[in-house]
Amino acid sequence: MKQNVSTQIVLALAILLSWSPGFAAQVGEPAPTFSLPALASNMENVALGDFKDRVIYLDFWASWCAPCRQSLPLLNAMRGDFERDDFEVVAINLDTDPALGRRFLKHYPVDYPVASDPQGKVAASYQLPNMPTAYIIDRTGKIAQVHNGFRPSDMPGIRSEVTTLIGGGRPHED
Protein backbone atom coordinates (compact mmCIF):
# COMPACT_ATOMS: atom_id res chain seq x y z
CA MET A 1 0.00 0.00 0.00
CA LYS A 2 2.76 2.39 1.03
CA GLN A 3 4.67 1.50 -2.14
CA ASN A 4 1.61 2.15 -4.29
CA VAL A 5 1.15 5.60 -2.78
CA SER A 6 4.79 6.50 -3.36
CA THR A 7 4.52 5.30 -6.97
CA GLN A 8 1.50 7.50 -7.50
CA ILE A 9 3.27 10.48 -5.95
CA VAL A 10 6.34 9.98 -8.15
CA LEU A 11 4.19 9.71 -11.28
CA ALA A 12 2.05 12.69 -10.34
CA LEU A 13 5.19 14.79 -9.73
CA ALA A 14 6.72 13.67 -13.04
CA ILE A 15 3.56 14.64 -14.93
CA LEU A 16 3.21 17.96 -13.10
CA LEU A 17 6.85 18.87 -13.67
CA SER A 18 6.62 18.00 -17.34
CA TRP A 19 3.51 20.12 -17.84
CA SER A 20 4.59 23.69 -18.35
CA PRO A 21 1.72 25.64 -19.83
CA GLY A 22 2.13 29.28 -20.73
CA PHE A 23 -0.26 31.64 -19.05
CA ALA A 24 -1.41 34.36 -21.37
CA ALA A 25 -1.51 37.91 -20.07
CA GLN A 26 -5.15 38.63 -19.29
CA VAL A 27 -7.30 41.72 -18.96
CA GLY A 28 -7.23 43.08 -15.41
CA GLU A 29 -3.81 41.55 -14.63
CA PRO A 30 -0.62 43.60 -14.24
CA ALA A 31 1.24 43.75 -17.54
CA PRO A 32 4.46 41.69 -17.38
CA THR A 33 7.38 44.09 -17.13
CA PHE A 34 10.37 44.06 -19.46
CA SER A 35 13.52 45.90 -20.36
CA LEU A 36 14.82 45.38 -23.88
CA PRO A 37 17.41 46.99 -26.14
CA ALA A 38 15.96 49.63 -28.42
CA LEU A 39 15.63 48.72 -32.07
CA ALA A 40 15.65 52.23 -33.41
CA SER A 41 15.21 55.25 -31.20
CA ASN A 42 17.27 57.64 -29.16
CA MET A 43 16.88 55.37 -26.12
CA GLU A 44 19.35 52.60 -25.30
CA ASN A 45 16.80 50.45 -23.56
CA VAL A 46 13.07 50.39 -23.62
CA ALA A 47 11.44 49.35 -20.37
CA LEU A 48 7.78 49.26 -19.52
CA GLY A 49 8.61 51.04 -16.26
CA ASP A 50 9.80 54.09 -18.24
CA PHE A 51 6.18 54.91 -19.05
CA LYS A 52 4.64 54.78 -15.60
CA ASP A 53 1.38 56.64 -15.02
CA ARG A 54 0.62 56.73 -18.73
CA VAL A 55 -1.79 54.77 -20.84
CA ILE A 56 0.33 52.49 -23.03
CA TYR A 57 -0.45 50.81 -26.30
CA LEU A 58 2.02 47.92 -26.27
CA ASP A 59 2.31 46.63 -29.81
CA PHE A 60 4.05 43.39 -30.76
CA TRP A 61 5.00 43.35 -34.43
CA ALA A 62 7.43 41.87 -36.94
CA SER A 63 8.57 42.71 -40.45
CA TRP A 64 6.93 39.55 -41.78
CA CYS A 65 3.56 40.46 -40.34
CA ALA A 66 1.50 41.86 -43.20
CA PRO A 67 -1.09 43.79 -41.10
CA CYS A 68 1.79 45.65 -39.40
CA ARG A 69 2.34 47.58 -42.63
CA GLN A 70 -0.98 49.21 -41.92
CA SER A 71 -0.86 49.37 -38.14
CA LEU A 72 2.45 51.18 -37.64
CA PRO A 73 1.61 54.35 -39.63
CA LEU A 74 -1.88 54.52 -38.13
CA LEU A 75 -0.60 54.08 -34.57
CA ASN A 76 2.05 56.72 -35.17
CA ALA A 77 -0.63 59.14 -36.33
CA MET A 78 -2.84 58.35 -33.33
CA ARG A 79 0.07 58.88 -30.93
CA GLY A 80 0.37 62.46 -32.18
CA ASP A 81 -3.17 63.21 -31.07
CA PHE A 82 -2.46 62.67 -27.37
CA GLU A 83 -0.27 64.39 -24.80
CA ARG A 84 3.01 62.56 -24.08
CA ASP A 85 2.26 62.59 -20.36
CA ASP A 86 -1.00 60.78 -21.00
CA PHE A 87 -0.28 58.23 -23.67
CA GLU A 88 2.54 56.40 -25.37
CA VAL A 89 2.82 53.69 -27.97
CA VAL A 90 5.54 51.19 -27.12
CA ALA A 91 6.40 48.63 -29.77
CA ILE A 92 8.30 45.37 -29.52
CA ASN A 93 9.78 43.97 -32.70
CA LEU A 94 9.96 40.18 -32.83
CA ASP A 95 12.17 39.63 -35.85
CA THR A 96 14.89 37.09 -35.10
CA ASP A 97 17.17 39.33 -37.14
CA PRO A 98 16.74 42.91 -35.83
CA ALA A 99 18.14 44.26 -39.12
CA LEU A 100 14.90 43.18 -40.80
CA GLY A 101 12.94 45.24 -38.28
CA ARG A 102 15.19 48.26 -38.88
CA ARG A 103 14.73 47.93 -42.64
CA PHE A 104 10.97 47.80 -42.13
CA LEU A 105 11.10 50.98 -40.06
CA LYS A 106 12.90 52.78 -42.88
CA HIS A 107 9.82 52.16 -45.03
CA TYR A 108 7.33 52.76 -42.22
CA PRO A 109 9.03 55.22 -39.83
CA VAL A 110 7.55 55.80 -36.39
CA ASP A 111 8.24 58.30 -33.63
CA TYR A 112 7.49 56.02 -30.69
CA PRO A 113 10.00 53.79 -28.88
CA VAL A 114 10.60 50.42 -30.50
CA ALA A 115 12.33 47.61 -28.62
CA SER A 116 13.86 44.48 -30.05
CA ASP A 117 13.06 41.02 -28.70
CA PRO A 118 14.77 38.65 -31.17
CA GLN A 119 14.45 35.64 -28.87
CA GLY A 120 10.79 36.29 -28.17
CA LYS A 121 11.24 36.20 -24.40
CA VAL A 122 8.79 39.02 -23.73
CA ALA A 123 6.39 37.60 -26.32
CA ALA A 124 6.53 34.32 -24.42
CA SER A 125 5.87 36.06 -21.11
CA TYR A 126 2.72 37.60 -22.61
CA GLN A 127 1.88 34.38 -24.51
CA LEU A 128 0.73 36.26 -27.58
CA PRO A 129 -2.31 34.57 -29.08
CA ASN A 130 -1.74 36.00 -32.53
CA MET A 131 0.38 38.29 -34.66
CA PRO A 132 0.08 41.18 -34.35
CA THR A 133 -1.22 41.50 -30.81
CA ALA A 134 -1.42 44.68 -28.78
CA TYR A 135 -2.16 45.36 -25.14
CA ILE A 136 -3.72 48.56 -23.93
CA ILE A 137 -2.32 49.15 -20.45
CA ASP A 138 -3.91 51.61 -18.07
CA ARG A 139 -2.15 54.14 -15.84
CA THR A 140 -1.87 51.63 -13.00
CA GLY A 141 -0.01 49.14 -15.20
CA LYS A 142 -2.91 46.74 -15.62
CA ILE A 143 -4.00 45.32 -18.95
CA ALA A 144 -7.24 47.00 -19.97
CA GLN A 145 -7.67 45.42 -23.39
CA VAL A 146 -6.05 42.77 -25.55
CA HIS A 147 -6.22 43.56 -29.23
CA ASN A 148 -5.81 40.53 -31.50
CA GLY A 149 -4.77 41.11 -35.09
CA PHE A 150 -5.15 44.47 -36.78
CA ARG A 151 -7.44 46.04 -39.32
CA PRO A 152 -7.57 49.77 -40.09
CA SER A 153 -11.25 49.69 -39.12
CA ASP A 154 -10.12 48.84 -35.55
CA MET A 155 -8.66 52.32 -35.07
CA PRO A 156 -11.81 54.13 -33.83
CA GLY A 157 -12.28 51.46 -31.15
CA ILE A 158 -8.63 51.71 -30.07
CA ARG A 159 -8.79 55.50 -29.94
CA SER A 160 -11.99 55.37 -27.93
CA GLU A 161 -10.51 52.91 -25.40
CA VAL A 162 -7.37 55.02 -25.00
CA THR A 163 -9.40 58.20 -24.58
CA THR A 164 -11.56 56.54 -21.92
CA LEU A 165 -8.53 55.29 -20.01
CA ILE A 166 -6.78 58.65 -20.16
CA GLY A 167 -9.85 60.31 -18.76
CA GLY A 168 -9.85 58.24 -15.62
CA GLY A 169 -10.98 55.01 -17.18
CA ARG A 170 -13.70 52.64 -16.30
CA PRO A 171 -13.51 49.54 -14.19
CA HIS A 172 -11.95 46.51 -15.85
CA GLU A 173 -14.36 44.08 -17.40
CA ASP A 174 -13.01 40.89 -15.88
Add this chain to the structure above:
Amino acid sequence: MKTSAKCLVSIAVLLMSGCAQVGVQPWQRGNLARQEMAWTPDALRAGFGDHVLFSKEGSTGGVNAGGGGCGCN
Protein backbone atom coordinates in the same frame (compact mmCIF):
# COMPACT_ATOMS: atom_id res chain seq x y z
CA MET B 1 5.38 -2.26 -8.76
CA LYS B 2 9.09 -2.85 -8.57
CA THR B 3 11.44 0.06 -8.04
CA SER B 4 13.07 -0.42 -11.44
CA ALA B 5 9.68 -0.38 -13.14
CA LYS B 6 8.77 2.79 -11.25
CA CYS B 7 11.97 4.45 -12.40
CA LEU B 8 11.37 3.32 -15.97
CA VAL B 9 7.82 4.73 -16.02
CA SER B 10 8.94 8.02 -14.45
CA ILE B 11 11.78 8.41 -16.96
CA ALA B 12 9.42 7.56 -19.82
CA VAL B 13 6.91 10.20 -18.66
CA LEU B 14 9.66 12.81 -18.35
CA LEU B 15 11.06 11.96 -21.77
CA MET B 16 7.65 12.09 -23.41
CA SER B 17 7.12 15.51 -21.89
CA GLY B 18 9.76 16.73 -24.34
CA CYS B 19 7.07 16.46 -26.99
CA ALA B 20 4.56 18.43 -24.95
CA GLN B 21 5.25 21.79 -26.59
CA VAL B 22 6.24 21.34 -30.19
CA GLY B 23 3.89 23.91 -31.70
CA VAL B 24 5.27 26.97 -33.39
CA GLN B 25 4.22 30.02 -31.43
CA PRO B 26 2.65 32.99 -33.26
CA TRP B 27 5.81 35.08 -32.80
CA GLN B 28 8.01 32.32 -34.24
CA ARG B 29 6.43 32.26 -37.67
CA GLY B 30 8.97 34.45 -39.43
CA ASN B 31 10.26 31.63 -41.61
CA LEU B 32 6.80 30.25 -42.24
CA ALA B 33 5.70 33.67 -43.46
CA ARG B 34 8.35 33.75 -46.19
CA GLN B 35 6.99 33.82 -49.70
CA GLU B 36 8.62 30.53 -50.65
CA MET B 37 6.73 28.83 -47.83
CA ALA B 38 3.34 29.72 -49.30
CA TRP B 39 1.33 26.89 -50.84
CA THR B 40 0.81 29.08 -53.87
CA PRO B 41 3.70 31.46 -54.48
CA ASP B 42 1.64 33.67 -56.78
CA ALA B 43 -1.64 34.67 -55.11
CA LEU B 44 -2.99 36.30 -58.27
CA ARG B 45 -2.35 33.22 -60.37
CA ALA B 46 -3.86 30.99 -57.68
CA GLY B 47 -6.96 33.20 -57.58
CA PHE B 48 -7.23 32.95 -61.36
CA GLY B 49 -6.92 29.15 -61.17
CA ASP B 50 -9.62 29.01 -58.51
CA HIS B 51 -11.87 31.14 -60.67
CA VAL B 52 -11.38 28.80 -63.63
CA LEU B 53 -12.22 25.81 -61.46
CA PHE B 54 -15.30 27.57 -60.13
CA SER B 55 -16.50 28.70 -63.56
CA LYS B 56 -15.82 25.59 -65.59
CA GLU B 57 -16.24 22.81 -63.11
CA GLY B 58 -18.59 24.33 -60.57
CA SER B 59 -16.18 23.55 -57.77
CA THR B 60 -14.97 26.01 -55.23
CA GLY B 61 -13.36 26.06 -51.80
CA GLY B 62 -11.14 23.43 -50.32
CA VAL B 63 -8.04 25.30 -51.30
CA ASN B 64 -5.60 27.19 -49.13
CA ALA B 65 -5.93 30.43 -47.30
CA GLY B 66 -4.12 33.46 -48.65
CA GLY B 67 -0.52 34.17 -47.74
CA GLY B 68 2.06 31.94 -46.16
CA GLY B 69 2.24 30.64 -42.64
CA CYS B 70 2.16 33.98 -40.90
CA GLY B 71 -1.27 33.28 -39.48
CA CYS B 72 -1.73 37.01 -39.08
CA ASN B 73 -5.24 38.30 -38.44
